[in-house]
Amino acid sequence: MTAAPAFGDALVARVQQRRSQIVLGIDPDPAALWPAAAGTLPSGAGASGPAEAGEVAAAVQSHCGALIDAVADSCVAAKLQLARFEALGEPGRAVLGAVAEHARGAGLLVIADGKRGDIDVTSQAYAASLAHGLDTPFGHIDGLGADLVTVNPLMGRDALAPFVAAARAAGSGVLVLVRTSNPGASDIEDLELRAGGTVWERVAEIVDELGAAGVGAEGLSDVGAVFGATAPEHLARARELMGAAPFLLPGVGAQGGRVEDLEPAFRPGRAAGLISVSRSVSDAHRSLGGDPAQAAAQECERLRSVAWDVSERALALG
């Protein structure tokens, strides 16, 4: 139905090739850069003056590159937290693009985590910005080229459809927030509906519906779900409602989720669960000690190995 290869099939191949379901979450906080990157900047004490936005941005880019280089071998994708790059001001978009390129160069898929969602023409503009770029009467403006973008379903189907259409045409995918990993998920997402089920279960049905026409030969769709690892008790139900959706599972580590509890995510196959880890990897040296890169690599490889075993078990059960 489309010229581009199905995203789900490409995802299955990539996970198999890299033997990993680990997604490196990159949300660089200028206050928590690794020393090698932070050391390029004037610090508060004894510095000649505050750094320019461009210098901070360059240090953030250097930090992200070092983080990717340290752990890429254990990962299948990098998830870029757009907020952190936007907070860098004018240089932010160039740094975001450079980090995405660095991740691609290391063999990783790129996930743009912006949780966007708006009326149709606006969602189209976001999709252009994050994925394939914008065609104007005056020429093409490049987009970020993301393989997956996270989107917010509050505004309904017509806010999601432009992202799905853009992804399907480009052979990329979309991840819809279904049940997030934060405490506030209970405020709206968990509300029980008069017609039965919860808000998140209704969103899950929409995910399944939007993804139906985008299921590849390997059984995975180009429309996936963000599902917090902090609510593993709901994971089996989520899988029941969204049989073909790749799940992005944040919340392992700092937020309390455990890889061992995520088995239902992998029932349709090894690539059906992608486990996002951020601070537990980039800050691993704070608990493990030693060099940040070495500690990150060690912790990331440990998580990869646990996840691979959990997915192995899911396949054996399935």
Add this chain to the structure above:
Amino acid sequence: MTAAPAFGDALVARVQQRRSQIVLGIDPDPAALWPAAAGTLPSGAGASGPAEAGEVAAAVQSHCGALIDAVADSCVAAKLQLARFEALGEPGRAVLGAVAEHARGAGLLVIADGKRGDIDVTSQAYAASLAHGLDTPFGHIDGLGADLVTVNPLMGRDALAPFVAAARAAGSGVLVLVRTSNPGASDIEDLELRAGGTVWERVAEIVDELGAAGVGAEGLSDVGAVFGATAPEHLARARELMGAAPFLLPGVGAQGGRVEDLEPAFRPGRAAGLISVSRSVSDAHRSLGGDPAQAAAQECERLRSVAWDVSERALALG
């Protein structure tokens, strides 16, 4: 409770001073620039080559400046659609900043319309980016300085709280999506809850709760609501649930909403309803004919006058 003056009071003063509740929606589509701005670019036919992203961005900036200059006298605020600026690529953030500055120079409040919302640390980064800027160990990075930012409540209270805290400290405000103007609003926002009411009514209760500590002397809070003008039948109920919230009312014009139906929004006062208009103003020349700037000014002043009369009626009734 805070050093900054209450946002609600500043809003009341600004609306009174400008005698307007009209918000100029700025979401520049490179394919629909006014001729004076588009004329600076090579076009498809007969051009020597496609324009660079920087040239398109400059033309967009010029278009936005002309639009603001044409209609500012009839407006109280400008709402910048972040998606359209992000789609410009690397120069996008600088153009966004320049357009915000131009709007401020014309006496307008600036609304950053990005509908963000994420886990706490990420919402903090978005708030920094759009409002007061980011403090780093290496110095301060300027934010956009927006007076209001739109936020998405799907992820719950802890996704909203950082925006509210940042706004309250800076004397600015937050607009929470409650019931949007698009057809898809019925998919999630209108779902009926087992405990009674709808999802949007539950969000409205959260808006009222988060805004309670930020109500100024004039009775308006620093936490407001986005409420589509396309669902005027729900407006009285929304006002009942959120007595102190400023309402941003999109959906007039292209989406079918009518200013005449918005009277309940103004019951707490003239500044309690802000009417967002985008394409109906920037594209007014397509129906009215003539010069785009002149047509936009004429249509915008007509809307201002109708809205002012409607708010007059609301006060008389109240």
